[in-house]
Amino acid sequence: MYDRETVIQWYPGHMAAAIRQLEQRIRLIDVFVEVVDGRIPIAGANPNLAELIGRKPRLLVLSREDLADPETTKQWLDYYAGRSAKAVAVNARNAASYAQASFFLTQLTGSARTRGTARAMVVGIPNAGKSQVINGLLRRDVARVEDKAGVTRAPQWFRVGPNLEMMDTPGILVPKIESLVAQWMLAMCGAIPRDKFNPENVVHSFVDWSRENLKRRPPPDLEAFATARRMLRTGGELELHNAALAYVKDFNDGKFGRVTLESPPEKKP
Ligand SMILES: Nc1nc2c(ncn2[C@@H]2O[C@H](COP(=O)(O)OP(=O)(O)OP(=O)(O)O)[C@@H](O)[C@H]2O)c(=O)[nH]1
Ligand SMILES: [Mg+2]
Incomplete structure:
Protein backbone atom coordinates (compact mmCIF):
# COMPACT_ATOMS: atom_id res chain seq x y z
CA MET A 1 0.00 0.00 0.00
CA TYR A 2 1.09 3.52 -0.45
CA ASP A 3 0.65 6.44 1.88
CA ARG A 4 -1.21 9.20 0.19
CA GLU A 5 -1.14 11.46 3.20
CA THR A 6 2.57 12.32 2.84
CA VAL A 7 2.58 16.07 2.67
CA ILE A 8 4.19 17.80 -0.31
CA GLN A 9 5.57 21.23 0.53
CA TRP A 10 8.28 23.26 -1.14
CA TYR A 11 9.08 26.75 0.06
CA PRO A 12 12.85 27.32 -0.16
CA GLY A 13 14.45 30.53 1.09
CA HIS A 14 14.64 32.11 -2.35
CA MET A 15 10.83 32.17 -2.57
CA ALA A 16 10.41 33.98 0.74
CA ALA A 17 13.09 36.44 -0.39
CA ALA A 18 11.46 36.83 -3.81
CA ILE A 19 8.04 37.73 -2.50
CA ARG A 20 9.63 40.45 -0.33
CA GLN A 21 11.61 41.77 -3.32
CA LEU A 22 8.45 41.89 -5.44
CA GLU A 23 6.59 43.76 -2.71
CA GLN A 24 9.36 46.36 -2.65
CA ARG A 25 9.09 46.90 -6.40
CA ILE A 26 5.33 47.07 -6.58
CA ARG A 27 5.22 50.87 -6.91
CA LEU A 28 7.14 50.62 -10.21
CA ILE A 29 4.69 48.20 -11.78
CA ASP A 30 1.88 49.29 -14.11
CA VAL A 31 0.62 45.86 -15.18
CA PHE A 32 0.93 42.29 -13.92
CA VAL A 33 1.11 39.29 -16.20
CA GLU A 34 0.11 36.27 -14.13
CA VAL A 35 1.10 32.99 -15.76
CA VAL A 36 -0.87 29.94 -14.62
CA ASP A 37 -0.64 26.41 -16.00
CA GLY A 38 -3.93 26.07 -17.90
CA ARG A 39 -4.32 22.48 -16.71
CA ILE A 40 -4.60 23.62 -13.07
CA PRO A 41 -6.04 27.14 -13.01
CA ILE A 42 -7.01 26.83 -9.31
CA ALA A 43 -4.21 24.76 -7.76
CA GLY A 44 -1.71 26.53 -10.02
CA ALA A 45 -2.61 30.04 -8.82
CA ASN A 46 -0.98 31.54 -5.74
CA PRO A 47 -3.33 33.64 -3.54
CA ASN A 48 -0.31 35.49 -2.13
CA LEU A 49 0.49 36.73 -5.63
CA ALA A 50 -3.16 37.75 -6.14
CA GLU A 51 -2.80 39.81 -2.97
CA LEU A 52 0.41 41.36 -4.28
CA ILE A 53 -1.30 42.29 -7.56
CA GLY A 54 -4.20 43.81 -5.64
CA ARG A 55 -6.23 46.10 -7.88
CA LYS A 56 -3.51 46.77 -10.45
CA PRO A 57 -4.25 45.83 -14.08
CA ARG A 58 -3.67 42.14 -14.68
CA LEU A 59 -3.42 39.88 -17.71
CA LEU A 60 -3.94 36.22 -16.88
CA VAL A 61 -2.02 33.92 -19.22
CA LEU A 62 -3.10 30.28 -19.15
CA SER A 63 -0.06 28.40 -20.40
CA ARG A 64 0.15 24.88 -21.83
CA GLU A 65 -2.88 25.29 -24.05
CA ASP A 66 -1.32 22.53 -26.19
CA LEU A 67 -1.49 20.11 -23.22
CA ALA A 68 -4.85 21.20 -21.76
CA ASP A 69 -8.25 19.88 -22.77
CA PRO A 70 -9.52 22.39 -25.40
CA GLU A 71 -13.16 22.29 -24.25
CA THR A 72 -12.24 22.98 -20.62
CA THR A 73 -9.89 25.79 -21.67
CA LYS A 74 -12.82 27.39 -23.47
CA GLN A 75 -14.92 27.06 -20.31
CA TRP A 76 -12.18 28.70 -18.28
CA LEU A 77 -11.88 31.62 -20.72
CA ASP A 78 -15.69 32.09 -20.60
CA TYR A 79 -15.50 31.99 -16.82
CA TYR A 80 -12.88 34.76 -16.68
CA ALA A 81 -14.66 36.80 -19.37
CA GLY A 82 -17.80 36.64 -17.21
CA ARG A 83 -15.82 38.25 -14.41
CA SER A 84 -14.35 40.82 -16.82
CA ALA A 85 -10.82 39.57 -16.27
CA LYS A 86 -8.46 39.75 -19.23
CA ALA A 87 -7.37 36.16 -19.85
CA VAL A 88 -5.75 34.33 -22.77
CA ALA A 89 -4.64 30.76 -23.36
CA VAL A 90 -1.26 30.20 -25.02
CA ASN A 91 1.07 27.49 -26.09
CA ALA A 92 3.98 29.44 -24.70
CA ARG A 93 6.46 27.60 -26.91
CA ASN A 94 4.68 28.67 -30.08
CA ALA A 95 5.46 32.15 -31.39
CA ALA A 96 2.14 32.26 -33.27
CA SER A 97 0.30 31.96 -29.97
CA TYR A 98 0.93 35.46 -28.64
CA ALA A 99 -1.22 37.75 -30.83
CA GLN A 100 -4.04 38.18 -28.34
CA ALA A 101 -1.74 38.37 -25.33
CA SER A 102 0.28 41.14 -27.02
CA PHE A 103 -2.92 42.98 -27.92
CA PHE A 104 -4.20 42.87 -24.33
CA LEU A 105 -0.82 43.88 -22.96
CA THR A 106 -0.72 46.89 -25.26
CA GLN A 107 -4.22 47.85 -24.09
CA LEU A 108 -3.37 47.42 -20.41
CA THR A 109 -0.12 49.38 -20.61
CA GLY A 110 -1.64 52.11 -22.82
CA SER A 111 -1.79 55.02 -20.42
CA ALA A 112 1.54 54.16 -18.79
CA ARG A 113 3.20 54.07 -22.23
CA THR A 114 2.02 57.56 -23.05
CA ARG A 115 3.71 58.79 -19.86
CA GLY A 116 7.00 57.05 -20.67
CA THR A 117 8.09 53.45 -20.19
CA ALA A 118 5.43 51.03 -18.97
CA ARG A 119 6.56 48.28 -16.61
CA ALA A 120 5.03 44.82 -16.48
CA MET A 121 5.88 42.16 -13.91
CA VAL A 122 5.44 38.50 -14.82
CA VAL A 123 4.47 36.37 -11.83
CA GLY A 124 3.36 32.81 -11.13
CA ILE A 125 4.28 29.56 -9.44
CA PRO A 126 7.43 27.58 -10.40
CA ASN A 127 7.55 26.12 -13.88
CA ALA A 128 4.30 27.85 -14.94
CA GLY A 129 6.02 29.15 -18.08
CA LYS A 130 6.83 32.73 -17.02
CA SER A 131 10.24 32.91 -18.67
CA GLN A 132 8.90 31.18 -21.78
CA VAL A 133 6.09 33.75 -21.99
CA ILE A 134 8.62 36.62 -21.74
CA ASN A 135 10.62 35.11 -24.59
CA GLY A 136 7.41 34.70 -26.59
CA LEU A 137 6.31 38.29 -26.06
CA LEU A 138 9.81 39.56 -26.85
CA ARG A 139 10.17 37.21 -29.83
CA ARG A 140 13.69 36.45 -28.61
CA ASP A 141 15.17 33.87 -26.26
CA VAL A 142 16.39 36.18 -23.53
CA ALA A 143 15.07 34.61 -20.33
CA ARG A 144 16.38 31.24 -19.18
CA VAL A 145 13.80 28.49 -19.69
CA GLU A 146 14.16 24.96 -18.41
CA ASP A 147 11.95 21.94 -17.95
CA LYS A 148 12.18 21.99 -14.15
CA ALA A 149 10.83 24.06 -11.27
CA GLY A 150 12.91 26.80 -9.65
CA VAL A 151 15.00 27.96 -12.62
CA THR A 152 14.60 31.73 -12.31
CA ARG A 153 16.07 32.69 -8.92
CA ALA A 154 16.04 36.49 -8.94
CA PRO A 155 13.96 39.24 -10.57
CA GLN A 156 15.33 40.44 -13.91
CA TRP A 157 14.23 43.24 -16.25
CA PHE A 158 13.94 42.89 -20.02
CA ARG A 159 13.24 45.70 -22.46
CA VAL A 160 10.44 44.72 -24.84
CA GLY A 161 10.35 47.83 -26.99
CA PRO A 162 10.93 51.57 -26.76
CA ASN A 163 8.22 51.96 -24.12
CA LEU A 164 7.74 48.62 -22.37
CA GLU A 165 9.90 46.74 -19.86
CA MET A 166 9.04 43.35 -18.40
CA MET A 167 10.33 41.77 -15.25
CA ASP A 168 10.83 38.02 -15.00
CA THR A 169 10.48 36.73 -11.44
CA PRO A 170 11.14 33.48 -9.59
CA GLY A 171 8.24 31.06 -9.28
CA ILE A 172 6.60 31.40 -5.88
CA LEU A 173 4.41 28.84 -4.11
CA VAL A 174 2.44 29.31 -0.91
CA PRO A 175 4.43 28.35 2.22
CA LYS A 176 1.92 25.57 2.95
CA ILE A 177 -0.18 23.90 0.26
CA GLU A 178 -3.34 23.22 2.23
CA SER A 179 -5.13 20.68 0.07
N1 LIG B 1 4.21 22.33 -24.02
C1 LIG B 1 4.35 23.50 -23.38
N2 LIG B 1 5.42 23.71 -22.62
C2 LIG B 1 5.53 24.89 -21.99
C3 LIG B 1 4.56 25.91 -22.11
N3 LIG B 1 4.94 26.95 -21.35
C4 LIG B 1 6.12 26.60 -20.78
N4 LIG B 1 6.48 25.36 -21.18
C5 LIG B 1 7.69 24.62 -20.79
O1 LIG B 1 7.69 24.51 -19.38
C6 LIG B 1 9.03 24.57 -18.88
C7 LIG B 1 9.12 25.67 -17.86
O2 LIG B 1 9.04 26.93 -18.48
P1 LIG B 1 9.72 28.22 -17.84
O3 LIG B 1 9.35 29.41 -18.68
O4 LIG B 1 11.15 27.98 -17.55
O5 LIG B 1 8.91 28.30 -16.45
P2 LIG B 1 9.04 29.41 -15.31
O6 LIG B 1 7.65 29.75 -14.89
O7 LIG B 1 9.89 30.53 -15.76
O8 LIG B 1 9.73 28.54 -14.16
P3 LIG B 1 10.67 29.02 -12.90
O9 LIG B 1 11.65 30.02 -13.41
O10 LIG B 1 11.28 27.75 -12.45
O11 LIG B 1 9.71 29.58 -11.91
C8 LIG B 1 9.92 24.78 -20.10
O12 LIG B 1 10.38 23.53 -20.54
C9 LIG B 1 8.96 25.39 -21.10
O13 LIG B 1 9.36 25.22 -22.45
C10 LIG B 1 3.43 25.66 -22.95
O14 LIG B 1 2.52 26.50 -23.12
N5 LIG B 1 3.39 24.43 -23.56
MG1 LIG C 1 11.66 31.19 -15.04
Whole structure:
Protein backbone atom coordinates (compact mmCIF):
# COMPACT_ATOMS: atom_id res chain seq x y z
CA MET A 1 0.00 0.00 0.00
CA TYR A 2 1.09 3.52 -0.45
CA ASP A 3 0.65 6.44 1.88
CA ARG A 4 -1.21 9.20 0.19
CA GLU A 5 -1.14 11.46 3.20
CA THR A 6 2.57 12.32 2.84
CA VAL A 7 2.58 16.07 2.67
CA ILE A 8 4.19 17.80 -0.31
CA GLN A 9 5.57 21.23 0.53
CA TRP A 10 8.28 23.26 -1.14
CA TYR A 11 9.08 26.75 0.06
CA PRO A 12 12.85 27.32 -0.16
CA GLY A 13 14.45 30.53 1.09
CA HIS A 14 14.64 32.11 -2.35
CA MET A 15 10.83 32.17 -2.57
CA ALA A 16 10.41 33.98 0.74
CA ALA A 17 13.09 36.44 -0.39
CA ALA A 18 11.46 36.83 -3.81
CA ILE A 19 8.04 37.73 -2.50
CA ARG A 20 9.63 40.45 -0.33
CA GLN A 21 11.61 41.77 -3.32
CA LEU A 22 8.45 41.89 -5.44
CA GLU A 23 6.59 43.76 -2.71
CA GLN A 24 9.36 46.36 -2.65
CA ARG A 25 9.09 46.90 -6.40
CA ILE A 26 5.33 47.07 -6.58
CA ARG A 27 5.22 50.87 -6.91
CA LEU A 28 7.14 50.62 -10.21
CA ILE A 29 4.69 48.20 -11.78
CA ASP A 30 1.88 49.29 -14.11
CA VAL A 31 0.62 45.86 -15.18
CA PHE A 32 0.93 42.29 -13.92
CA VAL A 33 1.11 39.29 -16.20
CA GLU A 34 0.11 36.27 -14.13
CA VAL A 35 1.10 32.99 -15.76
CA VAL A 36 -0.87 29.94 -14.62
CA ASP A 37 -0.64 26.41 -16.00
CA GLY A 38 -3.93 26.07 -17.90
CA ARG A 39 -4.32 22.48 -16.71
CA ILE A 40 -4.60 23.62 -13.07
CA PRO A 41 -6.04 27.14 -13.01
CA ILE A 42 -7.01 26.83 -9.31
CA ALA A 43 -4.21 24.76 -7.76
CA GLY A 44 -1.71 26.53 -10.02
CA ALA A 45 -2.61 30.04 -8.82
CA ASN A 46 -0.98 31.54 -5.74
CA PRO A 47 -3.33 33.64 -3.54
CA ASN A 48 -0.31 35.49 -2.13
CA LEU A 49 0.49 36.73 -5.63
CA ALA A 50 -3.16 37.75 -6.14
CA GLU A 51 -2.80 39.81 -2.97
CA LEU A 52 0.41 41.36 -4.28
CA ILE A 53 -1.30 42.29 -7.56
CA GLY A 54 -4.20 43.81 -5.64
CA ARG A 55 -6.23 46.10 -7.88
CA LYS A 56 -3.51 46.77 -10.45
CA PRO A 57 -4.25 45.83 -14.08
CA ARG A 58 -3.67 42.14 -14.68
CA LEU A 59 -3.42 39.88 -17.71
CA LEU A 60 -3.94 36.22 -16.88
CA VAL A 61 -2.02 33.92 -19.22
CA LEU A 62 -3.10 30.28 -19.15
CA SER A 63 -0.06 28.40 -20.40
CA ARG A 64 0.15 24.88 -21.83
CA GLU A 65 -2.88 25.29 -24.05
CA ASP A 66 -1.32 22.53 -26.19
CA LEU A 67 -1.49 20.11 -23.22
CA ALA A 68 -4.85 21.20 -21.76
CA ASP A 69 -8.25 19.88 -22.77
CA PRO A 70 -9.52 22.39 -25.40
CA GLU A 71 -13.16 22.29 -24.25
CA THR A 72 -12.24 22.98 -20.62
CA THR A 73 -9.89 25.79 -21.67
CA LYS A 74 -12.82 27.39 -23.47
CA GLN A 75 -14.92 27.06 -20.31
CA TRP A 76 -12.18 28.70 -18.28
CA LEU A 77 -11.88 31.62 -20.72
CA ASP A 78 -15.69 32.09 -20.60
CA TYR A 79 -15.50 31.99 -16.82
CA TYR A 80 -12.88 34.76 -16.68
CA ALA A 81 -14.66 36.80 -19.37
CA GLY A 82 -17.80 36.64 -17.21
CA ARG A 83 -15.82 38.25 -14.41
CA SER A 84 -14.35 40.82 -16.82
CA ALA A 85 -10.82 39.57 -16.27
CA LYS A 86 -8.46 39.75 -19.23
CA ALA A 87 -7.37 36.16 -19.85
CA VAL A 88 -5.75 34.33 -22.77
CA ALA A 89 -4.64 30.76 -23.36
CA VAL A 90 -1.26 30.20 -25.02
CA ASN A 91 1.07 27.49 -26.09
CA ALA A 92 3.98 29.44 -24.70
CA ARG A 93 6.46 27.60 -26.91
CA ASN A 94 4.68 28.67 -30.08
CA ALA A 95 5.46 32.15 -31.39
CA ALA A 96 2.14 32.26 -33.27
CA SER A 97 0.30 31.96 -29.97
CA TYR A 98 0.93 35.46 -28.64
CA ALA A 99 -1.22 37.75 -30.83
CA GLN A 100 -4.04 38.18 -28.34
CA ALA A 101 -1.74 38.37 -25.33
CA SER A 102 0.28 41.14 -27.02
CA PHE A 103 -2.92 42.98 -27.92
CA PHE A 104 -4.20 42.87 -24.33
CA LEU A 105 -0.82 43.88 -22.96
CA THR A 106 -0.72 46.89 -25.26
CA GLN A 107 -4.22 47.85 -24.09
CA LEU A 108 -3.37 47.42 -20.41
CA THR A 109 -0.12 49.38 -20.61
CA GLY A 110 -1.64 52.11 -22.82
CA SER A 111 -1.79 55.02 -20.42
CA ALA A 112 1.54 54.16 -18.79
CA ARG A 113 3.20 54.07 -22.23
CA THR A 114 2.02 57.56 -23.05
CA ARG A 115 3.71 58.79 -19.86
CA GLY A 116 7.00 57.05 -20.67
CA THR A 117 8.09 53.45 -20.19
CA ALA A 118 5.43 51.03 -18.97
CA ARG A 119 6.56 48.28 -16.61
CA ALA A 120 5.03 44.82 -16.48
CA MET A 121 5.88 42.16 -13.91
CA VAL A 122 5.44 38.50 -14.82
CA VAL A 123 4.47 36.37 -11.83
CA GLY A 124 3.36 32.81 -11.13
CA ILE A 125 4.28 29.56 -9.44
CA PRO A 126 7.43 27.58 -10.40
CA ASN A 127 7.55 26.12 -13.88
CA ALA A 128 4.30 27.85 -14.94
CA GLY A 129 6.02 29.15 -18.08
CA LYS A 130 6.83 32.73 -17.02
CA SER A 131 10.24 32.91 -18.67
CA GLN A 132 8.90 31.18 -21.78
CA VAL A 133 6.09 33.75 -21.99
CA ILE A 134 8.62 36.62 -21.74
CA ASN A 135 10.62 35.11 -24.59
CA GLY A 136 7.41 34.70 -26.59
CA LEU A 137 6.31 38.29 -26.06
CA LEU A 138 9.81 39.56 -26.85
CA ARG A 139 10.17 37.21 -29.83
CA ARG A 140 13.69 36.45 -28.61
CA ASP A 141 15.17 33.87 -26.26
CA VAL A 142 16.39 36.18 -23.53
CA ALA A 143 15.07 34.61 -20.33
CA ARG A 144 16.38 31.24 -19.18
CA VAL A 145 13.80 28.49 -19.69
CA GLU A 146 14.16 24.96 -18.41
CA ASP A 147 11.95 21.94 -17.95
CA LYS A 148 12.18 21.99 -14.15
CA ALA A 149 10.83 24.06 -11.27
CA GLY A 150 12.91 26.80 -9.65
CA VAL A 151 15.00 27.96 -12.62
CA THR A 152 14.60 31.73 -12.31
CA ARG A 153 16.07 32.69 -8.92
CA ALA A 154 16.04 36.49 -8.94
CA PRO A 155 13.96 39.24 -10.57
CA GLN A 156 15.33 40.44 -13.91
CA TRP A 157 14.23 43.24 -16.25
CA PHE A 158 13.94 42.89 -20.02
CA ARG A 159 13.24 45.70 -22.46
CA VAL A 160 10.44 44.72 -24.84
CA GLY A 161 10.35 47.83 -26.99
CA PRO A 162 10.93 51.57 -26.76
CA ASN A 163 8.22 51.96 -24.12
CA LEU A 164 7.74 48.62 -22.37
CA GLU A 165 9.90 46.74 -19.86
CA MET A 166 9.04 43.35 -18.40
CA MET A 167 10.33 41.77 -15.25
CA ASP A 168 10.83 38.02 -15.00
CA THR A 169 10.48 36.73 -11.44
CA PRO A 170 11.14 33.48 -9.59
CA GLY A 171 8.24 31.06 -9.28
CA ILE A 172 6.60 31.40 -5.88
CA LEU A 173 4.41 28.84 -4.11
CA VAL A 174 2.44 29.31 -0.91
CA PRO A 175 4.43 28.35 2.22
CA LYS A 176 1.92 25.57 2.95
CA ILE A 177 -0.18 23.90 0.26
CA GLU A 178 -3.34 23.22 2.23
CA SER A 179 -5.13 20.68 0.07
CA LEU A 180 -3.79 17.20 -0.66
CA VAL A 181 -5.44 17.38 -4.07
CA ALA A 182 -3.59 20.58 -4.93
CA GLN A 183 -0.35 18.92 -3.77
CA TRP A 184 -0.52 16.01 -6.20
CA MET A 185 -1.80 18.21 -9.02
CA LEU A 186 1.12 20.62 -8.60
CA ALA A 187 3.61 17.75 -8.52
CA MET A 188 1.99 16.09 -11.55
CA CYS A 189 2.21 19.32 -13.55
CA GLY A 190 5.89 19.92 -12.75
CA ALA A 191 5.58 22.80 -10.26
CA ILE A 192 7.53 20.88 -7.61
CA PRO A 193 11.02 19.44 -8.17
CA ARG A 194 11.02 15.70 -8.61
CA ASP A 195 13.12 15.03 -5.52
CA LYS A 196 10.57 16.82 -3.30
CA PHE A 197 7.71 14.35 -3.65
CA ASN A 198 7.03 10.65 -3.87
CA PRO A 199 6.23 10.14 -7.56
CA GLU A 200 4.47 6.82 -6.96
CA ASN A 201 1.94 8.46 -4.63
CA VAL A 202 1.40 11.28 -7.08
CA VAL A 203 0.80 8.94 -10.01
CA HIS A 204 -1.58 6.79 -7.93
CA SER A 205 -3.57 9.91 -7.05
CA PHE A 206 -3.69 10.93 -10.71
CA VAL A 207 -4.81 7.45 -11.78
CA ASP A 208 -7.57 7.46 -9.13
CA TRP A 209 -8.69 10.86 -10.40
CA SER A 210 -8.61 9.67 -14.00
CA ARG A 211 -10.95 6.76 -13.21
CA GLU A 212 -13.65 9.33 -12.45
CA ASN A 213 -12.69 11.99 -14.93
CA LEU A 214 -11.11 10.36 -17.99
CA LYS A 215 -13.44 7.42 -18.41
CA ARG A 216 -13.42 7.61 -22.19
CA ARG A 217 -9.65 7.53 -22.55
CA PRO A 218 -8.20 6.25 -19.28
CA PRO A 219 -4.43 6.50 -18.91
CA PRO A 220 -2.60 3.33 -17.81
CA ASP A 221 -2.14 2.66 -14.12
CA LEU A 222 1.44 2.76 -12.84
CA GLU A 223 1.94 -1.01 -12.81
CA ALA A 224 0.69 -1.41 -16.40
CA PHE A 225 2.89 1.50 -17.46
CA ALA A 226 5.98 0.01 -15.78
CA THR A 227 5.23 -3.43 -17.24
CA ALA A 228 4.78 -2.06 -20.77
CA ARG A 229 8.09 -0.22 -20.40
CA ARG A 230 9.79 -3.32 -18.96
CA MET A 231 10.97 -1.27 -16.00
CA LEU A 232 12.25 -4.06 -13.79
CA ARG A 233 14.70 -4.41 -10.94
CA THR A 234 17.34 -7.15 -10.99
CA GLY A 235 15.04 -9.49 -9.03
CA GLY A 236 12.33 -9.07 -11.67
CA GLU A 237 10.15 -6.77 -9.53
CA LEU A 238 8.71 -3.64 -11.13
CA GLU A 239 10.87 -0.53 -10.68
CA LEU A 240 7.96 1.69 -9.71
CA HIS A 241 9.88 4.77 -8.57
CA ASN A 242 11.58 5.39 -11.91
CA ALA A 243 8.44 4.31 -13.73
CA ALA A 244 6.48 6.97 -11.84
CA LEU A 245 9.00 9.65 -12.80
CA ALA A 246 8.75 8.54 -16.44
CA TYR A 247 4.96 8.59 -16.10
CA VAL A 248 4.96 12.21 -14.88
CA LYS A 249 7.24 13.16 -17.76
CA ASP A 250 4.98 11.43 -20.30
CA PHE A 251 1.99 13.27 -18.85
CA ASN A 252 3.78 16.58 -19.34
CA ASP A 253 4.78 15.59 -22.86
CA GLY A 254 1.10 15.05 -23.67
CA LYS A 255 1.45 11.29 -24.15
CA PHE A 256 -1.87 10.63 -22.40
CA GLY A 257 -3.69 13.19 -24.50
CA ARG A 258 -4.78 16.70 -23.57
CA VAL A 259 -5.86 16.69 -19.93
CA THR A 260 -7.09 19.51 -17.69
CA LEU A 261 -7.25 18.60 -14.03
CA GLU A 262 -9.56 21.39 -12.82
CA SER A 263 -12.81 22.79 -14.24
CA PRO A 264 -14.37 26.17 -13.46
CA PRO A 265 -16.87 26.26 -10.59
CA GLU A 266 -20.38 25.30 -11.75
CA LYS A 267 -22.63 28.21 -12.68
CA LYS A 268 -25.53 28.59 -10.26
CA PRO A 269 -28.82 27.79 -12.10
N1 LIG B 1 4.21 22.33 -24.02
C1 LIG B 1 4.35 23.50 -23.38
N2 LIG B 1 5.42 23.71 -22.62
C2 LIG B 1 5.53 24.89 -21.99
C3 LIG B 1 4.56 25.91 -22.11
N3 LIG B 1 4.94 26.95 -21.35
C4 LIG B 1 6.12 26.60 -20.78
N4 LIG B 1 6.48 25.36 -21.18
C5 LIG B 1 7.69 24.62 -20.79
O1 LIG B 1 7.69 24.51 -19.38
C6 LIG B 1 9.03 24.57 -18.88
C7 LIG B 1 9.12 25.67 -17.86
O2 LIG B 1 9.04 26.93 -18.48
P1 LIG B 1 9.72 28.22 -17.84
O3 LIG B 1 9.35 29.41 -18.68
O4 LIG B 1 11.15 27.98 -17.55
O5 LIG B 1 8.91 28.30 -16.45
P2 LIG B 1 9.04 29.41 -15.31
O6 LIG B 1 7.65 29.75 -14.89
O7 LIG B 1 9.89 30.53 -15.76
O8 LIG B 1 9.73 28.54 -14.16
P3 LIG B 1 10.67 29.02 -12.90
O9 LIG B 1 11.65 30.02 -13.41
O10 LIG B 1 11.28 27.75 -12.45
O11 LIG B 1 9.71 29.58 -11.91
C8 LIG B 1 9.92 24.78 -20.10
O12 LIG B 1 10.38 23.53 -20.54
C9 LIG B 1 8.96 25.39 -21.10
O13 LIG B 1 9.36 25.22 -22.45
C10 LIG B 1 3.43 25.66 -22.95
O14 LIG B 1 2.52 26.50 -23.12
N5 LIG B 1 3.39 24.43 -23.56
MG1 LIG C 1 11.66 31.19 -15.04
